[in-house]
Structure formats: structure tokens, C-alpha cells
Amino acid sequence: MPQQQQLRQTTRIPLVGAPSTRTFWNSNAYGGTASGFVGIGVVGVMIVGNVTTSTLDQRFINAIPDKIVNPMTGKERFYVYKRPGFETHTTPASGSPGTAIRVWTGQGTGDKVISAFGGTNSTIYDGTTSLGAIVGVARDITERDVAGTATLVIPVDNSRAYTFQNGGALTQITDTDYPGEASLTTAGTFVHMDGYSFIMTTGGRVYNSDLNSIANWSATGYLSAQFYPDVGVGLARYKDMIVAFGRESMEFYRNIGNPTGSPLQRIDDLFVKVGAVNSTAIVQMEDNIAWVGSSDIGTISVYILENYKPKRISTTVIDTQLAWRGGPSVYLTSAKLFGKTLIFLQYGLVTYVYCLEDDMWHEWAPASTILWHKFAANTNANSLVYSVSRNNTSGKVYKISQTSPTYQDDGSNFTMTIQTNKVDMDSENYKRLHRLTIVSDETINATNLNISWSDNDYDTFTTARTATMASDRHYLSNCGSFRRRAFRLTNASSEPMRLEALELYYTESLH
Numbered sequence: 001m002p003q004q005q006q007l008r009q010t011t012r013i014p015l016v017g018a019p020s021t022r023t024f025w026n027s028n029a030y031g032g033t034a035s036g037f038v039g040i041g042v043v044g045v046m047i048v049g050n051v052t053t054s055t056l057d058q059r060f061i062n063a064i065p066d067k068i069v070n071p072m073t074g075k076e077r078f079y080v081y082k083r084p085g086f087e088t089h090t091t092p093a094s095g096s097p098g099t100a101i102r103v104w105t106g107q108g109t110g111d112k113v114i115s116a117f118g119g120t121n122s123t124i125y126d127g128t129t130s131l132g133a134i135v136g137v138a139r140d141i142t143e144r145d146v147a148g149t150a151t152l153v154i155p156v157d158n159s160r161a162y163t164f165q166n167g168g169a170l171t172q173i174t175d176t177d178y179p180g181e182a183s184l185t186t187a188g189t190f191v192h193m194d195g196y197s198f199i200m201t202t203g204g205r206v207y208n209s210d211l212n213s214i215a216n217w218s219a220t221g222y223l224s225a226q227f228y229p230d231v232g233v234g235l236a237r238y239k240d241m242i243v244a245f246g247r248e249s250m251e252f253y254r255n256i257g258n259p260t261g262s263p264l265q266r267i268d269d270l271f272v273k274v275g276a277v278n279s280t281a282i283v284q285m286e287d288n289i290a291w292v293g294s295s296d297i298g299t300i301s302v303y304i305l306e307n308y309k310p311k312r313i314s315t316t317v318i319d320t321q322l323a324w325r326g327g328p329s330v331y332l333t334s335a336k337l338f339g340k341t342l343i344f345l346q347y348g349l350v351t352y353v354y355c356l357e358d359d360m361w362h363e364w365a366p367a368s369t370i371l372w373h374k375f376a377a378n379t380n381a382n383s384l385v386y387s388v389s390r391n392n393t394s395g396k397v398y399k400i401s402q403t404s405p406t407y408q409d410d411g412s413n414f415t416m417t418i419q420t421n422k423v424d425m426d427s428e429n430y431k432r433l434h435r436l437t438i439v440s441d442e443t444i445n446a447t448n449l450n451i452s453w454s455d456n457d458y459d460t461f462t463t464a465r466t467a468t469m470a471s472d473r474h475y476l477s478n479c480g481s482f483r484r485r486a487f488r489l490t491n492a493s494s495e496p497m498r499l500e501a502l503e504l505y506y507t508e509s510l511h
Contacts, residue, residue, distance in 0.1 A: 008506075012501045012502070012503050012504075013424055013504065014500070015078075015418050015420070015489070016066075016080050017058055018315055019058060019315070019352070019362065020317065020421065043497070045311050055458065060083060060417075061365050061416065062363070062414055062415065063082060063362055063417070063418055064082075065079075066358065066498075082117040082416045082498075083416070083442055084338075084402075085367075085407045085494075087439075088368075088398060088399075089113070089384075089386060090127055091394070091396045091397075093118065094394065094395040095393055095395055097119050097391070098140065098392075099117070099138050099374075099390060100138045100140050101115045102376050103378040104380070106145060112381055114131075115388055115397050119393075120137065121134060122137050122153065124141075124170060128323075131169075133455055135156070135158065136160055137156065139189055139279070140155055141153075144214065147213075150165070151164070152165075153214055159473070160180050161178065161190075171215075173214070177219045177221070179217075179222075184202075185203075187279055188234020191237045193237060193255065195212045196210075196263060197214050198235055200235045201232050202231055204225040204230060204246065205223065205224050205225070206222060206242065222262055225251045228246065228251075230275065231246055231247045232244070233245040233247055233275060233276045233282070234276065234279035238252070238287075238288065238305055241254050245279075245291065246276075248274070248296045249272065251266055274303065275293060276291045277326075281331065282332065285341060286336075287423045290302065291303055291332065296438065298323075302345060302354065313353065319382070321347070325347045329347050332347040333372065333373065333431075335385050336399075341355070346372075349370065351372070355388060367413060368392070368410070370392065373389045374388055375387050384402070385399065402507070406494070406499075413492050414492070415492040416490065417488065417489070417490050418490075419487070419488045420487045420502075422486045423484065424485075431506045431509075433481070434478045435505040436475060437502070438451075438467055438474035438502060440469065441498045443469040444496075447469050447493040447497070449466035450466055450491065451466070451488070452488050452492045453485050453486060455484065461488055
């Protein structure tokens, strides 16, 4: 019999890309709505009674993509590195969830961490010192200057609002013309601009305080968002404009200095027929806005503003997840870490993270319960980014240090997971993998990367083999034969790690 020909080859598999899970996998058998969360596994989310995100196909969990462009040649090179962990900063309110946080930049040296804790009524803390309690749950903590005095302004879920001025006390806004005191329902948070404070009502009105005041409001100080009949969701600021979000539309306003009534005027030619699903799904990020948008044709997607127009940044995988869960359970927040602008899309125990600079999504899964409901920072004062969590009742303010990061969540290790798509080198032939080399940095301390693979469409994975990452030769030998193979890489140590690619040295049988 003639001998079978073999071709020796080497190929490289980049370890970056977009999550490509089969969102409709077995959906007919399990239904299409999410219920019964029981936890997050290493490579997926288990939900009793339904399949939402399968454990199949390409996944990047706790692994941040990093695109580096050579300025001389324009050539791109891709890496992926382990996300930083969350340390305990302070414990203001043990046993309570956190609902709002802010670094008070206008007071003192600009590094005071102000937080709100409580699931029914909130207590506001300066570090671990109580500034007082409020009736209702704090939605947010905002900041403005009132006649030269640094002032915190706090909207509450029952439509009340409170202020705290430097050197003063926590005080409720009681002016009967403030919409929350006039039996109107406020939506979202405050936006402060040009000496005014603005807030929206669910009826679609944008109310403003008196000039250079937060305590005083007037009966005529409002403008109705009425270009399209809609429910008011909340406000945000885009450059020098106020953006009013409805459920299915957006309107833009500019301060034109009206002497009476509202100082705002609607910019009619900037009207957008996409709204926001709820006020917790709108986030300010520097001079831009990200939000989970909805429309009257059933779309639920994640957007950012680009030249006053919505730019969709979510993928079909993420949009499907949003459609299954609906808008009321969605939270959006943002943080800038290590030069990356990250947008966190959180629903239930699932968090997808978008990197604005690299235009890529990945996932974060915590060691226990989610630690990143909201973020706050003042990098002029220090290199720390702070967060609180609605899902965690530890009563803690957490921190990420950008100069000396840890790779644990509140003292517990978390797992970085990279799972590739199936690899077949565009060939139906069988391949024998002689050597698998991990292209990566050498770690400072000893840690292992666990590597397993599946040759049967992710049904089963082999027992993981380990590669020692503290050496300069990270490879496995004698890795068997396959036609199509998916690889899974995991690391659960407290060590940093940066990976680039898998390099496969194999022979292919030619029939």
C-alpha cells in the first residue's frame, strides 16, 4: 500500500476576538426568558430552566483585549491580559448594598470618597463617617459649585433630592416647585451646567433650578420634551448640550440664556428616534454618553454618541441577551483603567465589557458576587478607581490600583478563561499536533496556565495540562490528533498574565 503523505506546518492562533456564543442553542427546548440564576461557571452562565449564553464557541472571561498599533507601519498586534482585581478600600456599612459613589473633586484635596449604602433608605458616607441618612435609596451622587461652595446633590428613588454643602449638613430640597416635591416623578439623575441643575420627570419635562442655586426652583422653570410623545427616562450631558432620553427618542437642548422659564432651547435638527430602556442604562463617560437604547421597532442595543448620532457598539450576541432579559434589569457603568475606556453592561450575574479604544467585547466574572455596580475616580489626586456593588451586601467600597494592581477580588482568586473557536486550518484532513507553544510574556512569579481542548464541538474537554509561565519556554508536546479542535486556557492564580497567541506545530495527513 502506498504511504500516506504528510505535510509539516506551523500556524498561529491569536487569542483575541469577539465573544461568539450560540445564543439560540437549544432555545426551543428551554424557552427564551432568563430565570433562576444559580451562578457563573468558568466558561458560562448556568440558568435553571433556560439557556441564555451557552458555553460553546469563543469566550474571553476576565481577559482584557489590547490592540497595539505600530505608528511607523500601521501594523496591528493583539494581546490579552488578565483584568485587575478589587481590593477593600473601606467598610462604611457592613451588611448593606452600595448604590452610589463619587470622588468629591471640589472639596479639600479632591480625593474624598463619598458613597451611599442601603437597600431601603440610604446613609451617605464620607469615607467611613456618616454624613446622615436619607429617606429612600440614593440613585446617584452628583457634584456642582453653588455660589463658590462645593456641593453634593443626591437624587433619590422616591423623587426626593438631598444636598450636602462643604461645611454644612445633609439637607432635603423642600422647595414646592422642585418636581419631586410637586407630586411629580423624577427620572434618572441630575445634570449640572452653567450654574443650573437639571432633572427630568417621567412626564417628559426637563426642570431647572434657579441660577446659582440648588435649593430654589420656580414654577415656570421647565421645558417639555415634546418633539415625539414619549416617557421621560433621564438626562445626560453631551459637550455643551443637555440630552433628554425618552423610552424611544432623544432630544438635545442648549442653554440660550432665556431670562424667564427654562434657559434651554431644543435643537430640532438633532432629534434621534432611539431612546433608553431605563435611567440605570445611561452612563456619562468623560465627554460622551453610552446607553442601552430602545426604539419602537423592538431594538435593544448598546450605543455611544458619535457626532450627535447613535453608534451601535453591541453585537448580535449581546443584543440577543438584552432582548431575552428586557430593559428594566440592565445597568450600565464605565471606568477608565490602564488607558482603556471600559463600558460595563450588567444584567443579573452577567457582565459584558466593551473596550472603546479597541472596539472589542469580553466578559468579567467575579470571584463571588459582582463588585462593580458603579465606579468613581479622580486620577489627578491618585491612581485609584473606586466602586460599590448592589449585588454585594458587604458594605464595602472597593478599589483598583492602577500602579500596583492585585489579581484577587476581595482576597479571593478569580479565573481568567480564554476559549477559542474551533480550529481546522481550513482543511478536513486530520492533523497531529506535535507541539503547542504559548506565545506570551514570562511571568515574574511561578504560575501555571491550564490548557485543555475539545475535538467534539465543546461536548467534552480533555483533562487540563499545565504550562509553567515563569519559564521562557511555554509549550506542550504530543497533543494528539484532531480534525477540528477548540482550546480552553485558564488561570486562577493571583498573578498578572499577558498572552498573545497559540502556535501550533503539526503534520497534516494528505489523502
